[in-house]
Amino acid sequence: MKLFIASDIHGSAFWCEKMLEAYRASGAERLLLLGDILYHGPRNDLPRDYAPKRVIEMLTEYKNEILCVRGNCDTEVDQMVLPFPILSDYALLCLGDTTLYATHGHKFGKENPPPLREGDILLCGHTHVAADEYCDGFRYINPGSVSIPKEGTGNGYILFEDGEFTRHLL
Numbered sequence: 098m099k100l101f102i103a104s105d106i107h108g109s110a111f112w113c114e115k116m117l118e119a120y121r122a123s124g125a126e127r128l129l130l131l132g133d134i135l136y137h138g139p140r141n142d143l144p145r146d147y148a149p150k151r152v153i154e155m156l157t158e159y160k161n162e163i164l165c166v167r168g169n170c171d172t173e174v175d176q177m178v179l180p181f182p183i184l185s186d187y188a189l190l191c192l193g194d195t196t197l198y199a200t201h202g203h204k205f206g207k208e209n210p211p212p213l214r215e216g217d218i219l220l221c222g223h224t225h226v227a228a229d230e231y232c233d234g235f236r237y238i239n240p241g242s243v244s245i246p247k248e249g250t251g252n253g254y255i256l257f258e259d260g261e262f263t264r265h266l267l
Contacts (some may be wrong), residue, residue, distance in 0.1 A: 099124060102240050102262075103254040104131035104201070104222025107170070109144035109244035110151035112252055115267040116243050117155055123256055128159055131222035131240070132168020132201035134183060135175050144244035153178050164188060168222065169203040187211070192218075192260070207237045226250050227264055238262055 101120045106113050120128050134156070135149040156163065160180040167184050176184050187200040195216055198205075202223030205211040207230075210219055215234040227241030227250040240255040241247075241264075252267045 098126050100127050100129050100257040101125035101254060102129045102131065102199075102220065102257060103243050104240050105133045105168070105225055105242035105245060106130070106135075106152060107133055107137040107141060107144050107242070107244045108135045108147050108149040108152055110148040110155070111146035112144060112244035112267065113152045113155050115252070116254060117159070119254060119265065119267055120159075125256065125258075126162070128163045129188075129199060129220075130163060130165040130183075131199060131220065132166050132183075133170045133222065134165070134168070134179065136170040136172075137245075138170045141245050156181070164199075166200055168201040202239070207232055210235060210237075227253055229262065229264070240264065243267065 101123050103116055137143055157180050163181045165183045166188055167186055171183050190197040197218045198211055199220045202221030206221050213235040218236045220238050225242035225245055225247040228239040230237050241250045241253045246252050253264055255262050255264050
C-alpha cells in the first residue's frame, strides 16, 4: 500500500489544496493525517488563507481515503463537521513484523514514546519539524507541517511505498 502522510494543516485552505494536489499526483491509496486539521492553535500565527470551512469541503471529497488521528488542536466540535473519524489518539498499522504507531505527538513522541518493539516506527506530527532518526531501538519519523513548518524544514509530507519513507516539499 502506498500512503501519503501529512500533519498540521491548521485550517489553511491554500496549503490543504497544495497537499491534495500532491496526494492526487502521488497515486497513494490512503491519506494519513496526523492531526491538527482545522484550528491553528493559540501558539501559532494564522496560516496562509486560514479558512477551516473550505478545508472541510476539500477533505470531504476524500473522506473514504482518509485515516486520521487526533491532534492537540482537534476537538469534538471538529468531529461534528468532518465526515471521517479524527478523535483516535493513535493508529497502529502492521507492516509485516514492524508496527507503525501513528499519533500526533503531543501525548507520545520521541522523548516520551509509547511501548514499541525493536524496529518499530513512531510516526508523529505536532512539532512542525521534519525528522527521520533512530532512537533507542525505534525509528522516529515526522513529516513536519503542511502549513506552518518550523526550523526551516519547509511545507511538506511523506510518502510511504515499498517499505521506504521519502519526504517531499509542497
